[in-house]
Amino acid sequence: MAQELQFSALILLGGGGHARVLRDVLEQLGWCSSVLGVLAPRMSAEEQAALALPWLGGDERLADFSPESVGLVLGVGSVGSGGGRMALYRSARERGFGFATLRHPTAWIASKVQLGMGVQVMARAVIQTGAVVGENGLINTGAVVEHDCRLADHVHVASGAVLSGGVRVGPGVHVGAGAVVRQGIEIGAGAVVGAGAVVVRNVRQGVVVMGCPAGEKRR
Ligand SMILES: CC(C)(COP(=O)(O)OP(=O)(O)OC[C@H]1O[C@@H](n2cnc3c(N)ncnc32)[C@H](O)[C@@H]1OP(=O)(O)O)[C@@H](O)C(=O)NCCC(=O)NCCS
Structure with a gap:
């Protein structure tokens, strides 16, 4: 059964390996056209080319978007206890954002x-x-x-x-x-x-x- 996207637009958090894996999943689901871009502290030209999604800037730029109009996809992976992944998720949830x-x-x-x-x-x-x-x-x-x-x-x-x-x-x-x-x-x-x-x-x-x-x- 096709999965329905619950948001009118998406932002991907993170620009590394897990984000690239997720980009392929988003493509398979037919959701890529809904992705506005990527928030990551920094991205090299190579990383941007590999993701083929616009880089919107660092995580602080999330403040420019409204939780009513975008949903998030957490593209940060974790090895070990995954504190960074958890902290990013929690802070975005506290600001009212939902995750796909x-x-x-x-x-x-x-x-x-x-x-x-x-x-x-x-x-x-x-x-x-x-x-x-x-x-x-x-x-x-x-x-x-x-x-x-x-x-x-x-x-x-x-x-x-x-x-x-x-x-x-x-x-x-x-x-x-x-x-x-x-x-x-x-x-x-x-x-x-x-x-x-x-x-x-x-x-x-x-x-x-x-x-x-x-x-x-x-x-
Ligand atoms: C177990 C783990 C957390 C330990 O990490 P660490 O604290 O950085 O440990 P180190 O790499 O310093 O290794 C310490 C010792 O444990 C051994 N060791 C490390 N990981 C081991 C494992 N998974 N199984 C058995 N022994 C392991 C090392 O050989 C080393 O032994 P030594 O002291 O005799 O040389 C880590 O190795 C691990 O397995 N992480 C999970 C990786 C993973 O799931 N990756 C997928 C990500 S998508």
Whole structure:
């Protein structure tokens, strides 16, 4: 089913790698003609050419637009706890802006799935029935969120990671690329799961775990 754009115009926040990936998604969805341009602190001529969207200036230029007339797409990726991504989202929401929720046409989203505002589901990701993805969630390329998982706001499930059934994930968590989380596990707020980790025990909030089986990284 075609996705309907909920805004009359869009602005992309961020001009780096994730923004370029999103530009392709926007094109696939037929939404590119609604994009007014990109807000990013600085963009080289090469970056502007790669995005092929007008550069509107730094984030402060958002004040020139009205939340009634534009929606936002968060084009800033995250590695680790993703604080920058979260802060940008929150500050724009406080100013009344809404974010587009978008699904790549090749993503599979089952029935009875709830996606919060601004969720991005990238190519070939799968979200199974009964799952909930909170606001500003990023379910990256080929990631799998199995049935009945509950993801709080600002969670990034990186490319190829697998959350088995009924996993609970706290706000701001980063699940690293290719990680596997066993069914029913709870991951506390702000934790980071390293790339390729196999998580078989609950993860405390704010810690970094890695390896197989995953253990806490010593500081
Ligand atoms: C786990 C992680 C957060 C640790 O980052 P860091 O604190 O900067 O750690 P460092 O790179 O300094 O490595 C510290 C040690 O942990 C090891 N290590 C790092 N990441 C590891 C991982 N994912 N699995 C196993 N060991 C890892 C390093 O080899 C190093 O070991 P050493 O001290 O014996 O040399 C990071 O490596 C990671 O996996 N991030 C997720 C990446 C990701 O998902 N990318 C996709 C983005 S879309």
